[in-house]
Amino acid sequence: MNTRIPDDDTLQAYVDGQLDEPRRREVETSLAAQPALAARVAQWQRDAADLRAALAGDLARSPQPRLDPASIRRTRRKRTRQRLALCASLVLALGVGGVGGWQAKTARVAAAAPPMDDAIAAYRIFATDRTRPVEMDASRGPELQAWLSARLGRPMSLPDLQPYGFALLGGRMLATPDGAAAMLMYQDADGRRVSFYVRPSTRFADARGSRRDEGLALRYWYRNGYGFAVVGRADDPQTLAVQEAIPPAV
Numbered sequence: 001m002n003t004r005i006p007d008d009d010t011l012q013a014y015v016d017g018q019l020d021e022p023r024r025r026e027v028e029t030s031l032a033a034q035p036a037l038a039a040r041v042a043q044w045q046r047d048a049a050d051l052r053a054a055l056a057g058d059l060a061r062s063p064q065p066r067l068d069p070a071s072i073r074r075t076r077r078k079r080t081r082q083r084l085a086l087c088a089s090l091v092l093a094l095g096v097g098g099v100g101g102w103q104a105k106t107a108r109v110a111a112a113a114p115p116m117d118d119a120i121a122a123y124r125i126f127a128t129d130r131t132r133p134v135e136m137d138a139s140r141g142p143e144l145q146a147w148l149s150a151r152l153g154r155p156m157s158l159p160d161l162q163p164y165g166f167a168l169l170g171g172r173m174l175a176t177p178d179g180a181a182a183m184l185m186y187q188d189a190d191g192r193r194v195s196f197y198v199r200p201s202t203r204f205a206d207a208r209g210s211r212r213d214e215g216l217a218l219r220y221w222y223r224n225g226y227g228f229a230v231v232g233r234a235d236d237p238q239t240l241a242v243q244e245a246i247p248p249a250v
Contacts (some may be wrong), residue, residue, distance in 0.1 A: 006030055015044045115204050116220040119197035119229035120213050122183050127193045133185050134170030144171055148182040161186050164242050194232035194242050201227040219243035
């Protein structure tokens with residue numbers, strides 16, 4: 001037969017003689033089936049007896065309810081519950097505050113980050129790489145287009161910038177918090193480069209604009225859940241021409 005194990009409050013009430021007869025018998029049945037638990041309760045009983053004996057003289061002359069073992073244990077249980085409640089409230093407050101603070105910080109960071117800032121960062125890294133700025137070069141045109149499209153999750157066109165003096169070098173995949181991004185790199189006869197960058201994003205639905213950032217010129221737009229950007233050197237007059245050559249409908 002399975003015997004329900006009494007909790008500590010019940011056991012301490014048993015030690016203090018505060019249980020009614022049916023509940024006391026249930027506890028004794030449980031103790032008979034649980035030797036380790038019975039030994040623990042027996043130790044509590046000895047501690048209570050020792051404490052009563054030590055205080056017997058003073059208590060007999062001047063009763064002090066606060067020094068009674070049962071009262072002491074009740075006070076301890078009450079304090080334990082109060083501490084647990086306090087800890088729970090602190091954890092909840094810290095959790096709510098942490099989530100709120102994290103959300104507020106995320107919102108501030110998102111608000112502070114200019115649109116398509118990662119396109120500029122990618123250009124700074126790979127446009128200066130004269131050995132391997134792309135993962136797949138332009139000589140594998142159809143394969144390059146299929147590779148970029150598959151990983152980006154949408155058809156990826158390869159804009160023709162030959163009329164502006166820029167030949168396609170190739171493309172590479174990059175990672176963003178919203179998913180994979182694709183970048184095409186172009187270069188003119190003087191080694192100057194422009195990039196065409198595509199990434200998933202709904203942050204600025206249907207927004208568009210341009211700006212300069214430490215010597216670079218960016219033109220960007222958002223369409224159908226994706227962000228697009230063309231980046232080039234701000235001091236190159238062909239950059240503006242290239243940026244205007246790629247329509248926002250891409």
